[in-house]
Amino acid sequence: MSGNHYVINSNSIKQLEIAFKQGATEAGNALTQWIGKPISVHLDSITPVPLGESMNLLGQPDEPVCCCIMHLEGAFRGRLALAFSDESGMALSEMLTGIAGSNEWGELEKSAALESANILGCAFLNAMVQSAASKDIATVLPSPPSFHRDYAMSLLQGLFLEQAMIADRVLFVRTQFFMKGKALVWHLLFIPDTLES
Template sequence: MKIDSISSCPIEEVSTLIGSDDEPACVCIMGMEGTLTGLMVLAFDDTSGLMVSDLLQGQTSGTSSVWGEIERSSVLETMNIAGSAYLNGISNELSDRTSSTIELIPSPPIFLRDYAASILQSAFLDQAISGTQAVYAGVSFELKGCPLSWKFLLIPDASSLTKLSEILTNMN
């Protein structure tokens, strides 16, 4: 898991960041609280998500075909682990390099299966209130050297963008 890029685009263009805008996407969403606030979005298609669920349940890949309670719980747990590890990593790095305490606390994740555009409009709503640009960090995943078709976005709130800029300016 590594940060690919920190990017920006006009708010009007966020709809396609996790794939085709009018196709249903599966996402796990987790809040970020503490020194910086915002959202983390883990997006994947049905096949990839259900494969992870099978893997966690020790089942043959392709066994799960619908999003039941166990399947949702499996991907939520994956998000919990990935999101928490990601925030810990950022928190430790920023704390070390600014010689201050940067505390980032994850909130319990939620699962949604909805239009990608609808999800992203809502995820970037706080930034849309304050300006015209969307700012986000993109993360890629690999499993034993093979890229996974997951999309992970960190979307800071508008107030945290200013704070983040100050933190980055003060980094060693």
């Protein structure tokens, strides 16, 4: 902990595992209420990996991926990103709008994805802060999510830019989504700013 925010590096990230797990649980609860179908979110990985290996986090580096990204200040600094394939994103939009058959990212589809990212992202962050709270740290300030669609490698390079400038290994928290026990092709990534060198 430093000043009014947590410094997250390879030593401290394990100490915050309970906070990350609580964040994942609350994100699943919020998404269940929003979609109207039972969704669970589980902590998948909080292990530092070499920068090169991180390029495979979202599938093949040369495949298109969609990402709703929130920039964070306050107790936790970094980026929170909801990533998904086109197919998974369209399925989410269909569940929310009731409009089937869409295969393009129009304003309605983007709006459904962004609102979903905002709801589950805020639930994740609030639970993290409450679980790891101290008298000095009580808030996290997320930006409104922004929608991006690009090749997986390009998106990940942008997300890890801050860390890649000072280290050859990157830190991230990854969650996986399940509906009725079946894994969904969605990932929530928390990528902290880190002072590790």
